[in-house]
Structures are given as C-alpha cells and as structure tokens.
Amino acid sequence: MILVMNHRAGDDEIEAVIIRLEKLGFQIHLSRGVERTIIGAIGDKGHLIELDLEAMPGVEKVVPILRPYKLASRTFHEEGTVIRVGNLEIGGETVHVMAGPCAVESREQLLSAARIVKEAGATILRGGAYKPRTSPYSFQGLEEEGLELLAEARAATGLLIVTEVMDAKTLPVVAQYADILQIGARNMQNFFLLREVAKIDKPVVLKRGPSATIEEWLMAAEYIMSGGNYNVILCERGIRSFETYTRNTLDLTSVPVVKHLSHLPVIVDPSHAIGKWRFVTPMARAAIAAGADGLMIEVHPNPIEALCDGPQSLTPENFAGMMADLRRMVEVTGRKMP
Amino acid sequence: MILVMNHRAGDDEIEAVIIRLEKLGFQIHLSRGVERTIIGAIGDKGHLIELDLEAMPGVEKVVPILRPYKLASRTFHEEGTVIRVGNLEIGGETVHVMAGPCAVESREQLLSAARIVKEAGATILRGGAYKPRTSPYSFQGLEEEGLELLAEARAATGLLIVTEVMDAKTLPVVAQYADILQIGARNMQNFFLLREVAKIDKPVVLKRGPSATIEEWLMAAEYIMSGGNYNVILCERGIRSFETYTRNTLDLTSVPVVKHLSHLPVIVDPSHAIGKWRFVTPMARAAIAAGADGLMIEVHPNPIEALCDGPQSLTPENFAGMMADLRRMVEVTGRKMP
Amino acid sequence: MILVMNHRAGDDEIEAVIIRLEKLGFQIHLSRGVERTIIGAIGDKGHLIELDLEAMPGVEKVVPILRPYKLASRTFHEEGTVIRVGNLEIGGETVHVMAGPCAVESREQLLSAARIVKEAGATILRGGAYKPRTSPYSFQGLEEEGLELLAEARAATGLLIVTEVMDAKTLPVVAQYADILQIGARNMQNFFLLREVAKIDKPVVLKRGPSATIEEWLMAAEYIMSGGNYNVILCERGIRSFETYTRNTLDLTSVPVVKHLSHLPVIVDPSHAIGKWRFVTPMARAAIAAGADGLMIEVHPNPIEALCDGPQSLTPENFAGMMADLRRMVEVTGRKMP
Amino acid sequence: MILVMNHRAGDDEIEAVIIRLEKLGFQIHLSRGVERTIIGAIGDKGHLIELDLEAMPGVEKVVPILRPYKLASRTFHEEGTVIRVGNLEIGGETVHVMAGPCAVESREQLLSAARIVKEAGATILRGGAYKPRTSPYSFQGLEEEGLELLAEARAATGLLIVTEVMDAKTLPVVAQYADILQIGARNMQNFFLLREVAKIDKPVVLKRGPSATIEEWLMAAEYIMSGGNYNVILCERGIRSFETYTRNTLDLTSVPVVKHLSHLPVIVDPSHAIGKWRFVTPMARAAIAAGADGLMIEVHPNPIEALCDGPQSLTPENFAGMMADLRRMVEVTGRKMP
Known part of the structure; x- marks a missing residue:
C-alpha cells in the first residue's frame, strides 16, 4: 500500500503515520520528493486497513497495491x-x-x-x-x-x-x-x-x-x-x-x-x-x-x-x-x- | 396505460391487443394516426401487466401513465x-x-x-x-x-x-x-x-x-x-x-x-x-x-x-x-x- | 405525442392545452379517466414542441410517440x-x-x-x-x-x-x-x-x-x-x-x-x-x-x-x-x- | 508516479522500466516486496508520460501521485x-x-x-x-x-x-x-x-x-x-x-x-x-x-x-x-x- 502525504504535511504527521504502520507490521519505504512525501508500506494485511489511514492528518490518499481478493484471484x-x-x-x-x-x-x-x-x-x-x-x-x-x-x-x-x-x-x-x-x-x-x-x-x-x-x-x-x-x-x-x-x-x-x-x-x-x-x-x-x-x-x-x-x-x-x-x-x- | 403500435402492425395484431386488454378489464381508446396507431387503456391494474404487453406482436412500446406506487404517493x-x-x-x-x-x-x-x-x-x-x-x-x-x-x-x-x-x-x-x-x-x-x-x-x-x-x-x-x-x-x-x-x-x-x-x-x-x-x-x-x-x-x-x-x-x-x-x-x- | 395531465388539473387547464395544440395543427383525442385525463395529439411536428408543453399548468408529463429523427430512421x-x-x-x-x-x-x-x-x-x-x-x-x-x-x-x-x-x-x-x-x-x-x-x-x-x-x-x-x-x-x-x-x-x-x-x-x-x-x-x-x-x-x-x-x-x-x-x-x- | 509491476515481471522487465524512467529524468525508488515490486519515480513531468508506461511489459499499473493540473490547483x-x-x-x-x-x-x-x-x-x-x-x-x-x-x-x-x-x-x-x-x-x-x-x-x-x-x-x-x-x-x-x-x-x-x-x-x-x-x-x-x-x-x-x-x-x-x-x-x- 502506498500513502501519499499532503504537500503541507508536517514531519510529525509523517512520523505518526510511520509509527502506526510499523505497529501494524508493515515494512516502510519513505520517499521524500520536492512536492510530496510518499510512504510505501509492504506487508500482508494491506487490504484490511487501507481506508482508516485516510483519516490520519496529513494523509492525502491511500493507494492499494494488491487487489483485495485472494481466493478468487x-x-x-x-x-x-x-x-x-x-x-x-x-x-x-x-x-x-x-x-x-x-x-x-x-x-x-x-x-x-x-x-x-x-x-x-x-x-x-x-x-x-x-x-x-x-x-x-x-x-x-x-x-x-x-x-x-x-x-x-x-x-x-x-x-x-x-x-x-x-x-x-x-x-x-x-x-x-x-x-x-x-x-x-x-x-x-x-x-x-x-x-x-x-x-x-x-x-x-x-x-x-x-x-x-x-x-x-x-x-x-x-x-x-x-x-x-x-x-x-x-x-x-x-x-x-x-x-x-x-x-x-x-x-x-x-x-x-x-x-x-x-x-x-x-x-x-x-x-x-x-x-x-x-x-x-x-x-x-x-x-x-x-x-x-x-x-x-x-x-x-x-x-x-x-x-x-x-x-x-x-x-x-x-x-x-x-x-x-x-x-x-x-x-x-x-x-x-x- | 398507452400502447404504441409498430408502424407496420397489422389490423389483426391491433385487434389481438384490444381483445387482451378488454379481457383484463380495461376500457379502450383507439387512435389511428398516419404513422402510428395508439391504444389507450384505462383501468385499475395497469401497473400489474404493463411489461407483458410488449411481448405481443406489433406492440412497439408500452407507456405507463400512473405511477406504479400508491400508498407512498x-x-x-x-x-x-x-x-x-x-x-x-x-x-x-x-x-x-x-x-x-x-x-x-x-x-x-x-x-x-x-x-x-x-x-x-x-x-x-x-x-x-x-x-x-x-x-x-x-x-x-x-x-x-x-x-x-x-x-x-x-x-x-x-x-x-x-x-x-x-x-x-x-x-x-x-x-x-x-x-x-x-x-x-x-x-x-x-x-x-x-x-x-x-x-x-x-x-x-x-x-x-x-x-x-x-x-x-x-x-x-x-x-x-x-x-x-x-x-x-x-x-x-x-x-x-x-x-x-x-x-x-x-x-x-x-x-x-x-x-x-x-x-x-x-x-x-x-x-x-x-x-x-x-x-x-x-x-x-x-x-x-x-x-x-x-x-x-x-x-x-x-x-x-x-x-x-x-x-x-x-x-x-x-x-x-x-x-x-x-x-x-x-x-x-x-x-x-x- | 401524449400529454398526461396532473390528477388535479382543472377543466380550464385541460382546455388551454387543447387550444394550444389545435393552434399548432394537431388533431386531439381526449380520454378522461377516473384518475387522469390524457390528451393524445396527432400531427407532424410533435417532436418540435414537446418540451415546451410541460411548462403549461396542469401538464404532468409529455410522452413522445414518434422518434425524433427521420432521415436516420x-x-x-x-x-x-x-x-x-x-x-x-x-x-x-x-x-x-x-x-x-x-x-x-x-x-x-x-x-x-x-x-x-x-x-x-x-x-x-x-x-x-x-x-x-x-x-x-x-x-x-x-x-x-x-x-x-x-x-x-x-x-x-x-x-x-x-x-x-x-x-x-x-x-x-x-x-x-x-x-x-x-x-x-x-x-x-x-x-x-x-x-x-x-x-x-x-x-x-x-x-x-x-x-x-x-x-x-x-x-x-x-x-x-x-x-x-x-x-x-x-x-x-x-x-x-x-x-x-x-x-x-x-x-x-x-x-x-x-x-x-x-x-x-x-x-x-x-x-x-x-x-x-x-x-x-x-x-x-x-x-x-x-x-x-x-x-x-x-x-x-x-x-x-x-x-x-x-x-x-x-x-x-x-x-x-x-x-x-x-x-x-x-x-x-x-x-x-x- | 508509482509503477506497480506484475507479480510475474522478470528482472529484465523491471530494469527496462527503470532505464526508461531515468532517461526521462526521474529519480527512482525501488521497493521489492514478496508479492510485487514497486517503482517510485519522482520528477517534474510525471503527468506527461504516465499512460505510455502501462504499455511496457511487466507493468501492471501506473499510479499518478500529483494531480495533472497545476495552474488550476x-x-x-x-x-x-x-x-x-x-x-x-x-x-x-x-x-x-x-x-x-x-x-x-x-x-x-x-x-x-x-x-x-x-x-x-x-x-x-x-x-x-x-x-x-x-x-x-x-x-x-x-x-x-x-x-x-x-x-x-x-x-x-x-x-x-x-x-x-x-x-x-x-x-x-x-x-x-x-x-x-x-x-x-x-x-x-x-x-x-x-x-x-x-x-x-x-x-x-x-x-x-x-x-x-x-x-x-x-x-x-x-x-x-x-x-x-x-x-x-x-x-x-x-x-x-x-x-x-x-x-x-x-x-x-x-x-x-x-x-x-x-x-x-x-x-x-x-x-x-x-x-x-x-x-x-x-x-x-x-x-x-x-x-x-x-x-x-x-x-x-x-x-x-x-x-x-x-x-x-x-x-x-x-x-x-x-x-x-x-x-x-x-x-x-x-x-x-x-
């Protein structure tokens, strides 16, 4: 799952997101661009919690990477x-x-x-x-x-x-x-x-x-x-x-x-x-x-x-x-x- | 309910529709135009049978007049x-x-x-x-x-x-x-x-x-x-x-x-x-x-x-x-x- | 074209619609039902004026009968x-x-x-x-x-x-x-x-x-x-x-x-x-x-x-x-x- | 821009994408997960070429990060x-x-x-x-x-x-x-x-x-x-x-x-x-x-x-x-x- 942070997101907001993701068992890849910071989160259960994260301050959008179905895939x-x-x-x-x-x-x-x-x-x-x-x-x-x-x-x-x-x-x-x-x-x-x-x-x-x-x-x-x-x-x-x-x-x-x-x-x-x-x-x-x-x-x-x-x-x-x-x-x- | 007949509908098809409607208890108003014949059917239960009639030969479309709900209306x-x-x-x-x-x-x-x-x-x-x-x-x-x-x-x-x-x-x-x-x-x-x-x-x-x-x-x-x-x-x-x-x-x-x-x-x-x-x-x-x-x-x-x-x-x-x-x-x- | 009048449309409203349609060269078929009065209007130019008529008092809806295209039909x-x-x-x-x-x-x-x-x-x-x-x-x-x-x-x-x-x-x-x-x-x-x-x-x-x-x-x-x-x-x-x-x-x-x-x-x-x-x-x-x-x-x-x-x-x-x-x-x- | 590679994408395909992106002036962040490899591409002109990249072998989808308008934003x-x-x-x-x-x-x-x-x-x-x-x-x-x-x-x-x-x-x-x-x-x-x-x-x-x-x-x-x-x-x-x-x-x-x-x-x-x-x-x-x-x-x-x-x-x-x-x-x- 990838989280795109708002262009005005502060360091504290970015850190809060990372802490939360790590607690949930994700590995984190951080990319700081000029206009946006992007957080890649790799782990098993991405589809279970994607939506909640859009509620966190500073998060602009959450982009799922894996499709949310497995048995049908x-x-x-x-x-x-x-x-x-x-x-x-x-x-x-x-x-x-x-x-x-x-x-x-x-x-x-x-x-x-x-x-x-x-x-x-x-x-x-x-x-x-x-x-x-x-x-x-x-x-x-x-x-x-x-x-x-x-x-x-x-x-x-x-x-x-x-x-x-x-x-x-x-x-x-x-x-x-x-x-x-x-x-x-x-x-x-x-x-x-x-x-x-x-x-x-x-x-x-x-x-x-x-x-x-x-x-x-x-x-x-x-x-x-x-x-x-x-x-x-x-x-x-x-x-x-x-x-x-x-x-x-x-x-x-x-x-x-x-x-x-x-x-x-x-x-x-x-x-x-x-x-x-x-x-x-x-x-x-x-x-x-x-x-x-x-x-x-x-x-x-x-x-x-x-x-x-x-x-x-x-x-x-x-x-x-x-x-x-x-x-x-x-x-x-x-x-x-x- | 109004039935618009196909422009090629024959007299027998028109009659068959009328007979069916009358059996169902409708009063019939027939309007023969140059391009289309239109059958008006007035009665209580129009909404119950509208769709079926489009299956009859010669019927182009059925236009409901009354809304299909009563108690909510x-x-x-x-x-x-x-x-x-x-x-x-x-x-x-x-x-x-x-x-x-x-x-x-x-x-x-x-x-x-x-x-x-x-x-x-x-x-x-x-x-x-x-x-x-x-x-x-x-x-x-x-x-x-x-x-x-x-x-x-x-x-x-x-x-x-x-x-x-x-x-x-x-x-x-x-x-x-x-x-x-x-x-x-x-x-x-x-x-x-x-x-x-x-x-x-x-x-x-x-x-x-x-x-x-x-x-x-x-x-x-x-x-x-x-x-x-x-x-x-x-x-x-x-x-x-x-x-x-x-x-x-x-x-x-x-x-x-x-x-x-x-x-x-x-x-x-x-x-x-x-x-x-x-x-x-x-x-x-x-x-x-x-x-x-x-x-x-x-x-x-x-x-x-x-x-x-x-x-x-x-x-x-x-x-x-x-x-x-x-x-x-x-x-x-x-x-x-x- | 068929005009369905509102269930509360008065006689004066019905008449006003009929007069207007006749001026426009339509032949009129009037069907007074218990719940609705329906006016059938037969003529050449139905598609030109359908919409306007919904602006007249008492008119609930206008149902076109002919398709609005001819050369393509x-x-x-x-x-x-x-x-x-x-x-x-x-x-x-x-x-x-x-x-x-x-x-x-x-x-x-x-x-x-x-x-x-x-x-x-x-x-x-x-x-x-x-x-x-x-x-x-x-x-x-x-x-x-x-x-x-x-x-x-x-x-x-x-x-x-x-x-x-x-x-x-x-x-x-x-x-x-x-x-x-x-x-x-x-x-x-x-x-x-x-x-x-x-x-x-x-x-x-x-x-x-x-x-x-x-x-x-x-x-x-x-x-x-x-x-x-x-x-x-x-x-x-x-x-x-x-x-x-x-x-x-x-x-x-x-x-x-x-x-x-x-x-x-x-x-x-x-x-x-x-x-x-x-x-x-x-x-x-x-x-x-x-x-x-x-x-x-x-x-x-x-x-x-x-x-x-x-x-x-x-x-x-x-x-x-x-x-x-x-x-x-x-x-x-x-x-x-x- | 983020590129999600197909789960079967080979190393050669991943490399081809990276080479192409670098030629276009992007900075690359590569994340290899168990199920997917994800390529982050940071640069100015992301919106100009996003779509083309989906034509490359091994690319499953391209996710834009920046909105494609600037003056209106x-x-x-x-x-x-x-x-x-x-x-x-x-x-x-x-x-x-x-x-x-x-x-x-x-x-x-x-x-x-x-x-x-x-x-x-x-x-x-x-x-x-x-x-x-x-x-x-x-x-x-x-x-x-x-x-x-x-x-x-x-x-x-x-x-x-x-x-x-x-x-x-x-x-x-x-x-x-x-x-x-x-x-x-x-x-x-x-x-x-x-x-x-x-x-x-x-x-x-x-x-x-x-x-x-x-x-x-x-x-x-x-x-x-x-x-x-x-x-x-x-x-x-x-x-x-x-x-x-x-x-x-x-x-x-x-x-x-x-x-x-x-x-x-x-x-x-x-x-x-x-x-x-x-x-x-x-x-x-x-x-x-x-x-x-x-x-x-x-x-x-x-x-x-x-x-x-x-x-x-x-x-x-x-x-x-x-x-x-x-x-x-x-x-x-x-x-x-x-």
Missing part, C-alpha cells in the same frame, strides 16, 4: 477452475446453456419449457420459484411448489436445475431441490446470504450487481469462497448506465477481464441485461465470441402469456435458431457444445 | 406524514439529526460517541451492530453485543436508537433493541427483508440503493407499506455515478422530488455518500437548504482509530461546529432544531 | 445503407477494418504502421493529425504535416484514410486529405461542426459520445443528414459508466439496436472503449458476432514508444493474430473479409 | 481567485446571480426578462444567441441579432452579459458583445475552442460536461489558463446518471470539492441540471448552502411560450420569490447579495 490460482455438477463441467471445453422461463408458473408451462430447451441443446433448466419483483403487486413466484415442479422437470428431462435463492430463511428448502444455486443481482452484496450459501455444498451462480464494479463482484465471490464454497460461477447480466433503450447495459468486456483477473468460470445472461428478446440472439453470439463459458437465456413456451419478463423471453423457435447460431460460433472459438 | 395522501417515535416527530416542524459511529466497536467508544452527539444536539444515536462490508476480511460488527451496548447508551443519554437490520434471521433480535430499524442501501431491493420488516411495529429508515431510481426507491417503500408498516423514512445516501473523487454522488435533488411525489419524510446521509469528512458539513447544510427532514451523520470519538469508515467520520469538534452551522440554516428555512 | 428507409468510398463498400457484405496508430507521430512510424495493417488485411488507415487530449501538456498532433504523411501512406499502400476533424476551422484542410472524416466522441454534440461536415461530400464516421444515449447519437447523425450528407457511419466506442477497470464501457448491444432503429452502417472501436490492449481482440470478435459492419483498431509498430494511447495499441503480431481470428468469425456470420 | 495558488468583470467581483464576498432566458427570442422578450431579473436582484443577464440543440429541427438561436439584443438589454439595465460561444468561427463576434463568455457543457472538451478562448481577454464560464469528472473539468480549465486566460469561472450543471426523473443529476458536492482542489470560483446552474422549474428554488438554496459563489438561473417572462427550455424556466414571480429566499440563505453563510 488468478494470481494465486493460475489455472482456470472447472466446476463439476452432475455429469457436466462448467468452465471447461464445453459451453453450457442454461435456459427456461423467468418464473415457474405452472406444471404445464415448466415441463413444456424444459422439453423445448432440452431438445434445442440446453443442459441446465432455469426457472424462478421465488421471484424478486420491483413491485409488491407483481407475481412473486410459486415458492416451494415451484421447486417441486423444477424437480419434476429434472426427472422428466435429465436437465440439471438452477434456481434463485432470495434469503437465508428459504435457503435450506431451495438447496434441497436445486443443483446450482443462483444469487440474484440485487443480492450480490447481501453479505449475510453470501455467508450462508458458502456453507452449502452446491455450485453458486453469482450474478453481478447492477451497480457493482468487477472488483466488488470478485469480492462477493471471495465472501462465498472464504466461507468454504469454491464453486462459484460468475454471471454478467448488465450494469446500470444512463442508456434506457435497453434495461441495463451488458458489459461484455467483463468476460475477458474476469478471465484475466480470476480463475472462476464466467457466463452471460443477455436476457435480463437487455430486456428485449430481439437483441438476445446477437448478444448471446457476442458473449461466446468474447469467451464466455456459458449462457443463461430466458425461454417461454408462449412469451405473450408470461407472468414475468415476457418481452425478453425467446419463443421456442427463436431459441432453436439461436442455438444453431451458437453452435457454429462455439466451434470457431475452439470449444464445444454438448 | 402524495396523490393519494396529500398531507406530509409525520412519524412519531418516542417523543420525537420526524417529518414535522423539527429537523432531527441521527449521529454516531459507523460501527459499534466497544462500550467506551459507543458511550463516548453517544454523549458527544447528545451534547451537540442530536436526538437519535446511530451505530451498526451488524455491518455489511465489501470485504469478508473486514470487521463485521459486534452483533448482539453491539445491540446491548446501544441499549445501554440509550439508557445513559435518552437518545433513541437507529441501527441496521441485515436479514430476516436477525430481525427479531434487532427489533427488540432498536427504536428505528434501518434498511441499508444494498438491501433496498431485498424484497424478502422488506416484507419481513413490514410486519414489525417500528419506523424504518429506508436507504436509497446506489443504483436505484427515485421511482424504485418509492416502490421499495411501497413494499413495506403494503405489508402494513406505514412508518417509512426515506434516506438519500448517494447514487453510483462515474465520478470517483467522492464515494458516491449525493443526489440532493431527490429531496424536493421525493417531497413532491410522496408524503413520506426524507432525510440525508452525507457521510456515506461522500466518504470524506471534509465535505460532510457543507453538504449537511445543503441538505437542510434543500428541505430534508433530518440528517444521518457519522461521528467518532477518534476517527483515526475507527474500525470502519474513519475517513468520513467527523471528530467531536467538527460535529459540534456542524450542528451550530445547521441551527442557523434550519431557522432560515422556517423550521426548528430540538 | 429505418422506418423511413427500410433497406440498410451501403456507403461507397473509393472502391470499398461499408455496410454491405464485407466487413472492413480501419487500423493504425492513435496519432501520426512521424513518417517512419506511419508508413511502418500502414504496411503492417495493410498486410494483415485492413483496408483503411486510421491516424490522428489533430489530437483531442485531456491535458494541454500532452502531444497535440502534427496537424497538417500529419495529414501529408497520411496521404503519403495512402499513396504507398492503397489504403484509404480516415482521420479526425476537430473543428470547423481546420475542416477544409482535413477534408482535402481524408477519404473519410471522423467526428470524435467528445464532438458528437458539437452541432456547429456537425452542420459544417454536412456540407462536405465525404463519408463521416460519427463516434458515439461517452454520455450519449443511442437516440442522441442518431440525432447527431440526423444533423449531418439533414444538412445534406447521407453518408454517416456510426461508431460505438464505449460509454461512461461507474466501472473504472476499463476506460469506458463498450456498449456492444448498441450494434443490433442501431441496426434495428436505423439503416446506417455501424462499426466498433474496442481500443478506445477499453483502453487496454489485452482485451481488444476478444471484444473485436464479439463486435463482429454482434453484427458490426466494421472495426476501428489502434495498432502501433512499437506501442511502448507511442506518444498517445500506447497501452491500448496492438503490436503488429497481436494485430495479425486478431485478423486471423476475425476472418473465421466473419465467415460464421455469413459475411466476408476483403 | 489550490496547491500552487492558495488564495481563492476573485474575478473582476465590470464593477463586479466573482468569487469574493458577494454572491452573484446570472439570470435570463435560455434563448434570446425577440427584443420584447429579452428586454422584459432583463428588467425582471434586474429588479429581483440579478447582476448579470444570461441568454443564448447561438443555441446547441439536440435536434436539428429545433430553434437554433437568433445568432448575431441575438447578440445585438443582449447589448441593448445591457445598455437599458446596466446588467452585464454572459452568453455562450459555440465554436471558434463565431468567437470573434461573440467576444465583441459579451462581458463573460460561456463554454457549454457539451463543449467542455472541445479543446480547440478552449485554446481559442484562452486568447480572449474576457472571463469564461466553463460548464462541467455531463460525463466529466471533477478532474477532467479542472483539466479543461487548465487548457484555458495555460493559454493565458486565468479568469475561469467553473459552473456545475449536472452530470449524467441513470436517474431520469431529473434531466441530469446535480452534483452539488462538486462545489466544496472544487473549492478544496482549486482556487477558481464555482457557480451552479440548477435549471439545466434539473430540467423542471419546480425544483430549481430548493436546489438554488442548497447550492448557496454548499458554498457556491453564484448561480445561473433560467427565467422567462412567459415560460409557456418559450422557444427553448420552458419547463425549467422560472416565471417572474417564482424568480422574485427565489431571490428573497436566497438573500436570507446568503446572510446565514456569512456572505452578501448585491
């Missing part, structure tokens, strides 16, 4: 992580598509969706049983009944199940049914929930929060990993910007950036990011071209009748078309589809 | 809400200052902080017992022990207590100690928690999420109110923008906007928004000038030693200076300080 | 525009890559860069002679000498030349040398310059402003087109968001969105958007997968010695590798590289 | 700058209000506006003769005729004149009439125009660009100052965020931040930032409370008939009310109104 784990779930590998050679409706609405809807996505080549079924909705007056999900329907769809099709867990209270029941747990974007910094999910022995899809930097996203992964669950799949799903034509701004550059900074697999959810079905297929293609390990796509047997997110759901025909497109794209990138 | 409740807690009134003539440390760290620290803020004129003590921290390696709070210390500080000073509740699991214990519950910015759309808090008979400070529009913030209030708890105090604490010199961008204009759209009281937390103590006092003044009903300010007996957010905490001297400043400012706006 | 020009320049076609079957250094620095540097990009398959040479730099102390370009070097590189390689025009004063000299004029991101709403460029008979690459919505970008194109120059090539180059790991946030979804809303060709500049060479190749691939008609890429014979934007420039080897990658990607999308 | 000019124009002082004890219509529309409109704002206490008349408009179909200003009307209004009322200059071509004529030149937000990084304005002996109001950080804003001021014109008045007018209820997000915290970083005066334009007249008065009050040296306010004799920005213009009555409010607010802050 590629620096400490050079090879990419491959997560095994059922007989699938996520983060390996094969690109997986998780698809299905926004919300589980009924037995008929879910089983129909499951068959459609299975036939087109998806390997994992998505569907929300507990739904975080902006309005208290919107459909909030079938809850445990929805989980049971997901299990039934799994039994019928062989697809694995990914579904969102919204809070610690319902985590046990969700974990009982799901193959992969999903932390929604709005819960990315629900640290209590992250700590609870860390104790479960199931992979976790961690969606990027709409106002989260890539570093904060990796810090959220660090929460889960530091609690003992190393099977974190990162999912880019758009950040909030001033552009309103799309629901969010899909930050596809985060895919190669995450691959550079971290060893964790990363997938992309273009449906939620964009909010309009028409643009889902080209951006799914682009996600693969950017290096994503998988996709999460909303598909509904009949989007017009959807209780949730109809406008962004692909019809069965559009989904089949997208999958054919992707197959060619995946090959070109040297990977495979199942 | 000034349209349905013209007079400003005054929330009574202990012998204080929030949202009335008197401007209240909630002050104290970011985190409860120790008995000595908290009691000292409580006496300092009380003496300078604060009426409510803030202090976190459960701390949402970006890093899993940072201090996470004293938990229930922290709540006990808050209760002790209340007994010693007569200050009321506001403290954050992070999840449904710990809500019962937090509710047992706190006079006012706080929902943190990162939990503003933790809908499960909002529904649980709605069942508690205590006022709630609802912080604006860093990527939440004013409308989404009021929708979060609507969640709490629709669950039966009408005592919601909105708290502006900065939104995320591209500016990085300050931690967040304090959107003070939200104060008069919320006053216009809603009847709920609104307070401002400049400490978290800005992240640098130096700018807290001018922005606290500005918040009052903009019409805020109160402030939430971080004060630490010794910010240099703070375990959390030292750089944005006021020293006792700075806090006393700020309070003197505010007193003059409050008078000019025709309100009072206790 | 696909509604009025269904087929995609193909722009011919030299013997190239931009927006047609062939994907073109514009490549070269950020700034023209010297004869040797530019000619070397030109040969490198030509050999790897680029068809257009980019290079700045007038450089907009954040700091007045940075290298500001070789100006006319730079233009002469660009012309020499064109003569030597057969590449066409695209270069930025920064202001109306230097437009005549830039137009004398360039095959394609570039309007930089910071000048996207320099309306005076847009009007001047509209009078020149050369294609214009119009970069998206860092805080411009897609609609504002198309409005800037409309400025150029309404002045008589229909040969506008839109260029996505990232928008400003809170994410700081990359220089800007590349909004690749704008590619299919622009293709949907407009008939103009759209290219992508990943180098400026990202600011780090390491991520340029995957995002160039993704741009093609998303449907871009071309790319603009920074290449420097020796990025370490670059006077401008070295960190985002590809080396000759990396550029050749990217081009090989792209060739496969382009084929999969059913298009061609030259 | 309070470090090099401790006392606040007071700008004299006519018999007014901007940045001194007195708070000045610049008021008038968005656009000069007619002789009658402008003279009427001038009398209204003069009577209520404004000292400077604002009004656009050249108007940057998002749409090419909107009113673009009266141009030189508008400037003549401004001069006539000055003669009639004694108010000084501030008006926008949109480009270098019309700068001579604008400078002939105006007392203060205004650089609009969209031109904040029109560096060519900044350099031209630097040669004129008139104060410049420099509006903050909607996507400009405070540092970039000060860099734009540095352009003008380094060209010889030290009379720069900074004007906060809102930045672009995701919030759409207001036109932009007024970043009032920039007022005390600019006062801390720079010696230049800073004023606030709440009208453009917010876009809705209803919220202008509270935010004008808040701007003063935050420490602004002045305000720029849109006032129209009849906002309903305005050709530009009617919805955000105050009526004469509202403006008079605002000025009365401000007078009390200014006194409380220890300053004066004329």
